[in-house]
Amino acid sequence: MGQGMPIIVVSLALGALMWGLIARWYVMPVLATRPRAEALIPLLVPHALRYVGLGFIVVGVVAPEINPTFAQPAAYGDLLASVLALLAIVALRLRWALAIPLVWVFNIEGTLDMLYVVSYAIQHVDAGQLGGMYFVPTLLVPIMLVTHIMIFQLLLRRMNLAP
Numbered sequence: 001m002g003q004g005m006p007i008i009v010v011s012l013a014l015g016a017l018m019w020g021l022i023a024r025w026y027v028m029p030v031l032a033t034r035p036r037a038e039a040l041i042p043l044l045v046p047h048a049l050r051y052v053g054l055g056f057i058v059v060g061v062v063a064p065e066i067n068p069t070f071a072q073p074a075a076y077g078d079l080l081a082s083v084l085a086l087l088a089i090v091a092l093r094l095r096w097a098l099a100i101p102l103v104w105v106f107n108i109e110g111t112l113d114m115l116y117v118v119s120y121a122i123q124h125v126d127a128g129q130l131g132g133m134y135f136v137p138t139l140l141v142p143i144m145l146v147t148h149i150m151i152f153q154l155l156l157r158r159m160n161l162a163p
Contacts, residue, residue, distance in 0.1 A: 008127050008137050015142025023146050037092045039154055040103055043147045047085035047110055053078025055133050063129035070125050077113030111148045
């Protein structure tokens with residue numbers, strides 16, 4: 001495990017617990033009253049901002065010696081998730097027939113990307129090399145993991161697609 005990673009693992013766990021409780025107690029009860037397409041959009045919005053992950057390949061934001069086997073998949077996987085989330089938002093808003101399948105594609109890609117990058121980082125990246133990107137695994141990743149789970153829940157629930 002990389003140096004400083006136990007702190008990040010604790011931060012991930014506590015963040016996921018906190019955001020999970022907020023989601024369960026406050027967010028999902030409200031979203032459950034909305035049509036599925038409408039309920040999915042606010043959960044996709046944070047993921048449309050995942051282009052921030054490109055910072056993992058910016059020397060000066062992260063240490064120059066950061067492992068490229070971590071940094072490049074983290075950056076480009078997040079960029080792909082960002083683009084897919086944005087496309088899914090547009091598709092849902094415009095009621096495209098492929099909107100829900102596009103949300104599935106986004107959510108599977110985004111979840112697998114995040115799980116791969118986090119598991120790789122825990123084993124092979126020194127936390128100090130994250131530099132300015134330290135906030136991503138400690139603050140943003142827990143939010144993203146919880147919203148991925150919420151999106152899967154909504155996708156699996158039979159809800160009315162009408163506005």
